[in-house]
Amino acid sequence: MNMRRFLAASCVGFSLIAAPALVLAVDDPMEMLPNPKDEARAEAIGSQLRCLVCQNESIEDSSAGLARDLRRVVREHVAKGENNQQIMDWMVNRYGNFIRLKPAFSFSTLLLWCMPVLALLLGLASAFIFYRRRAAAPPSPPPLTEEEKNRLAQLTKDKDNAP
Numbered sequence: 010m011n012m013r014r015f016l017a018a019s020c021v022g023f024s025l026i027a028a029p030a031l032v033l034a035v036d037d038p039m040e041m042l043p044n045p046k047d048e049a050r051a052e053a054i055g056s057q058l059r060c061l062v063c064q065n066e067s068i069e070d071s072s073a074g075l076a077r078d079l080r081r082v083v084r085e086h087v088a089k090g091e092n093n094q095q096i097m098d099w100m101v102n103r104y105g106n107f108i109r110l111k112p113a114f115s116f117s118t119l120l121l122w123c124m125p126v127l128a129l130l131l132g133l134a135s136a137f138i139f140y141r142r143r144a145a146a147p148p149s150p151p152p153l154t155e156e157e158k159n160r161l162a163q164l165t166k167d168k169d170n171a172p
Contacts, residue, residue, distance in 0.1 A: 042084050051087045054096055055080055059110045067110055 042048040052069055058079060060071035068076040068083070079100075086096045097109070106112050153161065 042088060047087050048084075050093070051080070051084045054083050054087070054093055057097070057110055058083070058100060059108050061104065061108065 042051060055069040056067045058068045060066045060068050060073055060076040060079075062073040062075050063071045066076075068079045083096060083100075086099065091099075100108050112118050
């Protein structure tokens with residue numbers, strides 16, 4: 010009987026502790042737009058924007074306070090009647106291109122994606138030139154003959170005996 014009371018009290022205590030977390034997980038009803046088409050459009054725009062706190066989640070998927078604020082801003086712009094491009098431009102002007110989960114194609118993003126390939130090609134070209142020069146270098150001289158070795162020994166011996 011004591012065990013049943015303990016389990017019941019544990020379940021009640023756990024649910025009291027977990028209840029605030031569950032309430033926070035639910036979307037704020039004040040955040041949603043009354044028109045379902047506008048809400049769907051706002052969610053589509055929000056799914057393209059990066060949460061600046063989480064950095065690998067969209068603002069629609071994040072529960073961070075900044076993401077919630079950004080969702081509200083997007084919904085305000087949608088409610089004003091702005092189109093998607095105007096809203097994205099406003100966000101990029103305000104927070105930089107980093108806010109986009111998929112940045113627009115530009116010269117800088119082209120360089121970003123091509124740089125590893127360029128570095129690999131530069132490394133291969135450098136290795137090719139290095140080994141080609143090494144192969145083209147003159148061969149080392151042939152080893153000394155016995156006569157040359159004797160002459161060298163005599164010259165060094167004479168030098169050691171010199172006053």
